[in-house]
Amino acid sequence: MARIADVVSFRHLFVLSLALNVSLILRGVNQNEKHQSGAPMAVHKGTKASQMRFLSFPSESAAAAAAAHETQPSVDEHGGQRVINLDHGDPTMYEQYWKAMGDKTTIVIPGWQSMSYFSAGKNLCWFLEPELSTQIVRVHKVAGNAVTEGRHIVVGTGSSQLFLAALYALSPQDSSNPISVVSTAPYYSSYPLMTDCVKSGLHKWAGDAKQFDKDEPYIELVTSPNNPDGFIRHSVVNRTGGILIHDLAYYWPQYTPISAPSDYDLTMFTVSKSTGHAGTRIGWALVKDVEVAKRMVKFIELSTIGVSKDSQLRAAKVLEVVSDSSEQAGGSEYPESFFHFSHAVMTERWRLLREAVKDSGLFSLPKFSPAHCSFFDNNLGTQPAFAWLRCDGADVDDCESFFRGHKILARGGKHFGVSPKYVRVSMLDREETYSLFIERLSQISS
Amino acid sequence: MARIADVVSFRHLFVLSLALNVSLILRGVNQNEKHQSGAPMAVHKGTKASQMRFLSFPSESAAAAAAAHETQPSVDEHGGQRVINLDHGDPTMYEQYWKAMGDKTTIVIPGWQSMSYFSAGKNLCWFLEPELSTQIVRVHKVAGNAVTEGRHIVVGTGSSQLFLAALYALSPQDSSNPISVVSTAPYYSSYPLMTDCVKSGLHKWAGDAKQFDKDEPYIELVTSPNNPDGFIRHSVVNRTGGILIHDLAYYWPQYTPISAPSDYDLTMFTVSKSTGHAGTRIGWALVKDVEVAKRMVKFIELSTIGVSKDSQLRAAKVLEVVSDSSEQAGGSEYPESFFHFSHAVMTERWRLLREAVKDSGLFSLPKFSPAHCSFFDNNLGTQPAFAWLRCDGADVDDCESFFRGHKILARGGKHFGVSPKYVRVSMLDREETYSLFIERLSQISS
Numbered sequence: 001m002a003r004i005a006d007v008v009s010f011r012h013l014f015v016l017s018l019a020l021n022v023s024l025i026l027r028g029v030n031q032n033e034k035h036q037s038g039a040p041m042a043v044h045k046g047t048k049a050s051q052m053r054f055l056s057f058p059s060e061s062a063a064a065a066a067a068a069h070e071t072q073p074s075v076d077e078h079g080g081q082r083v084i085n086l087d088h089g090d091p092t093m094y095e096q097y098w099k100a101m102g103d104k105t106t107i108v109i110p111g112w113q114s115m116s117y118f119s120a121g122k123n124l125c126w127f128l129e130p131e132l133s134t135q136i137v138r139v140h141k142v143a144g145n146a147v148t149e150g151r152h153i154v155v156g157t158g159s160s161q162l163f164l165a166a167l168y169a170l171s172p173q174d175s176s177n178p179i180s181v182v183s184t185a186p187y188y189s190s191y192p193l194m195t196d197c198v199k200s201g202l203h204k205w206a207g208d209a210k211q212f213d214k215d216e217p218y219i220e221l222v223t224s225p226n227n228p229d230g231f232i233r234h235s236v237v238n239r240t241g242g243i244l245i246h247d248l249a250y251y252w253p254q255y256t257p258i259s260a261p262s263d264y265d266l267t268m269f270t271v272s273k274s275t276g277h278a279g280t281r282i283g284w285a286l287v288k289d290v291e292v293a294k295r296m297v298k299f300i301e302l303s304t305i306g307v308s309k310d311s312q313l314r315a316a317k318v319l320e321v322v323s324d325s326s327e328q329a330g331g332s333e334y335p336e337s338f339f340h341f342s343h344a345v346m347t348e349r350w351r352l353l354r355e356a357v358k359d360s361g362l363f364s365l366p367k368f369s370p371a372h373c374s375f376f377d378n379n380l381g382t383q384p385a386f387a388w389l390r391c392d393g394a395d396v397d398d399c400e401s402f403f404r405g406h407k408i409l410a411r412g413g414k415h416f417g418v419s420p421k422y423v424r425v426s427m428l429d430r431e432e433t434y435s436l437f438i439e440r441l442s443q444i445s446s
Numbered sequence: 447m448a449r450i451a452d453v454v455s456f457r458h459l460f461v462l463s464l465a466l467n468v469s470l471i472l473r474g475v476n477q478n479e480k481h482q483s484g485a486p487m488a489v490h491k492g493t494k495a496s497q498m499r500f501l502s503f504p505s506e507s508a509a510a511a512a513a514a515h516e517t518q519p520s521v522d523e524h525g526g527q528r529v530i531n532l533d534h535g536d537p538t539m540y541e542q543y544w545k546a547m548g549d550k551t552t553i554v555i556p557g558w559q560s561m562s563y564f565s566a567g568k569n570l571c572w573f574l575e576p577e578l579s580t581q582i583v584r585v586h587k588v589a590g591n592a593v594t595e596g597r598h599i600v601v602g603t604g605s606s607q608l609f610l611a612a613l614y615a616l617s618p619q620d621s622s623n624p625i626s627v628v629s630t631a632p633y634y635s636s637y638p639l640m641t642d643c644v645k646s647g648l649h650k651w652a653g654d655a656k657q658f659d660k661d662e663p664y665i666e667l668v669t670s671p672n673n674p675d676g677f678i679r680h681s682v683v684n685r686t687g688g689i690l691i692h693d694l695a696y697y698w699p700q701y702t703p704i705s706a707p708s709d710y711d712l713t714m715f716t717v718s719k720s721t722g723h724a725g726t727r728i729g730w731a732l733v734k735d736v737e738v739a740k741r742m743v744k745f746i747e748l749s750t751i752g753v754s755k756d757s758q759l760r761a762a763k764v765l766e767v768v769s770d771s772s773e774q775a776g777g778s779e780y781p782e783s784f785f786h787f788s789h790a791v792m793t794e795r796w797r798l799l800r801e802a803v804k805d806s807g808l809f810s811l812p813k814f815s816p817a818h819c820s821f822f823d824n825n826l827g828t829q830p831a832f833a834w835l836r837c838d839g840a841d842v843d844d845c846e847s848f849f850r851g852h853k854i855l856a857r858g859g860k861h862f863g864v865s866p867k868y869v870r871v872s873m874l875d876r877e878e879t880y881s882l883f884i885e886r887l888s889q890i891s892s
Contacts (some may be wrong), residue, residue: 117718
């Protein structure tokens with residue numbers, strides 16, 4: 001009961017802080033003045049920033065992973081430059097909004113609830129919580145980013161598990177050779193590793209979709225907006241026998257203009273990137289073909305016997321508030337919708353980044369054309385969850401190493417199947433880390 | 447807040463009911479009188495029994511899976527016999543204890559907590575919540591069932607994921623042939639399916655360990671107490687090049703006498719079977735070799751990027767109360783420990799089963815010798831989570847079909863690599879379902 005009281009008191013504190021913060025963003029205050037001192041945009045009490053640890057993804061060397069990732073000071077304990085880890089897309093930026101929402105998304109689970117393997121309801125996916133199903137359909141209607149009619153919802157332990165389930169479901173079971181899996185480079189760096197993790201006889205990684213010219217069936221992964229570069233993608237192979245998986249983790253209004261509801265055969269989403277709740281490990285797939293959906297369910301049954309009920313209930317609650325905040329935006333309960341808030345933060349972060357990059361003369365960034373967004377009903381730019389930077393200097397062959405030399409950890413182009421002149425930087429970390437990154441970028445060029 | 451109030455009122459109700467219930471068990475009341483009418487041993491308010499659904503495990507035919515699993519009445523909506531589904535080991539029996547514990551294991555998670563992929567602490571397993579780690583070590587000390595010193599803890603999405611992670615970690619990466627995976631029959635029916643799910647080039651299912659005679663490396667799975675038959679198991683191949691995985695999901699005091707703390711290279715446990723929280727999907731492995739632990743972490747990173755934080759926090763809370771209830775048993779907070787309660791329920795269920803089986807003359811059950819249990823400091827019998835029944839009649843070749851004819855769904859011997867004369871029946875369902883099963887068993891023989 002004491003913890004509820006804590007949350008309520010946090011709520012008052014952060015609603016106040018959020019209101020101040022948003023007005024600052026919208027007025028285009030010079031952030032450098034505010035951030036170079038390390039002052040956060042909003043109060044960060046209660047976060048465990050100093051306890052963060054490294055995701056030992058393949059792009060991180062053991063040495064880099066061993067370095068401590070401390071926040072707060074811009075110098076480390078020895079007085080040297082602090083390591084800024086933007087290698088992975090940890091979406092801690094969103095903590096700020098959810099703190100401001102106070103106990104609206106607090107969940108309470110009694111010890112005897114959700115003990116069974118099974119969920120209620122009559123869903124084909126027997127471990128899908130009905131309330132999560134309801135809120136998934138609703139949030140897609142609110143955001144206007146996906147058709148849910150005529151789709152089966154399959155819940156997964158993050159979209160990683162759904163990707164593996166989709167490969168299992170779509171690969172021919174009786175073939176003597178594994179099916180080729182391709183994606184246009186630069187592609188998400190984990191896809192090759194996941195596809196070939198246990199040397200499956202069902203599927204094998206076959207690299208860049210643009211280079212694929214074999215006259216045989218294949219699976220093409222279409223990530224749109226793309227990780228790492230943020231561009232809207234379409235399938236490129238366009239040949240008979242091609243099976244498509246659409247990863248739309250970033251197709252949300254804060255990152256890219258929503259042109260129309262997506263309407264594909266198999267589409268994956270995740271709360272990690274939509275609401276920032278990476279720790280819950282909840283993703284979902286919208287699947288047209290009932291047999292494919294059944295096979296995905298079978299895969300998840302065999303690999304984890306379902307998906308955490310506790311996290312499903314939490315994700316349902318968070319998605320409910322995302323929808324509520326859009327439908328009641330401007331009211332007393334929700335002064336600002338989740339998407340408006342997140343869009344404003346991303347706009348400001350990209351403004352600061354483009355400014356720093358322009359000043360440096362050392363890097364370049366992708367250029368996006370403005371497009372109409374049906375959610376905001378406005379012509380808007382693109383502001384991806386990752387910055388895809390190119391080191392333009394003739395003397396810099398390896399942009400990842402160049403950044404590491406300046407104690408910025410980011411993932412180099414080779415992990416995404418392209419030149420090491422590129423590097424991917426997360427735009428979703430906590431405000432203090434992002435500010436430090438912009439500060440460091442300015443120092444590099446000066 | 448209203449939900450907290452619900453729980454508190456439930457608590458008072460169930461503490462009362464539990465006290466009554468336990469005294470009845472210990473006095474050896476004739477349960478048939480109480481159960482044949484379908485009267486539950488304890489109040490079951492708030493359970494969603496009528497909403498339970500089928501686990502579409504391979505042993506269930508599509509027809510069986512399509513049948514409704516309704517509780518409460520012993521007849522279905524058409525006046526026919528109700529289908530009793532004891533095919534899987536859904537541990538809903540334990541709801542009763544946790545209801546009686548009221549809000550002791552209630553968890554409250556504010557919307558902004560546990561959003562990061564990363565957990566705090568310095569564990570090799572970067573996604574392991576420190577509090578879960580603490581409570582795992584503690585509960586093993588309390589139960590006396592595992593050495594944790596000198597072990598790395600790896601958390602998984604149930605022990606299924608840990609099994610796959612262990613196979614990945616222990617299989618040679620550079621071999622041209624997949625390593626053989628064996629287990630003594632009868633073995634857990636999912637092991638062959640999981641091992642070969644994606645036709646891995648790293649490992650392949652090679653059947654009964656007793657039949658394995660190839661002169662090559664192998665992985666032997668030792669499930670002890672064994673699923674399905676409940677016997678204590680040791681490795682049987684006993685040859686150079688053998689790598690062991692110990693699945694000790696059922697090595698807890700309520701099921702089997704604890705002879706000594708287990709002390710193996712790689713041991714797996716799960717809350718599903720220890721506390722009954724199957725819906726959380728939380729398991730853990732105790733791993734001696736640091737490189738093996740690292741490779742298991744890598745597998746979980748590639749397949750699900752970690753494990754639900756919400757469920758880890760919940761599992762930590764539940765394990766804490768299990769330990770508290772043992773250490774403070776008999777006090778005002780904990781009139782009875784979790785293990786005492788569970789042991790008493792299992793004792794009574796096995797007494798009823800052995801009585802019904804003896805009366806029928808149609809079946810036989812495994813015979814276990816009493817042994818000293820260090821936890822209870824007493825000579826005690828074995829009372830497994832599954833009943834491994836044999837249909838003794840010469841006219842019954844397929845015990846699963848025989849049971850299905852009587853509308854009892856259970857898993858036949860062929861799924862466990864042995865004769866179809868055997869069938870596995872879950873002993874862990876809710877009281878009303880179990881009572882109905884005993885009633886049905888008595889009807890079969892009469």
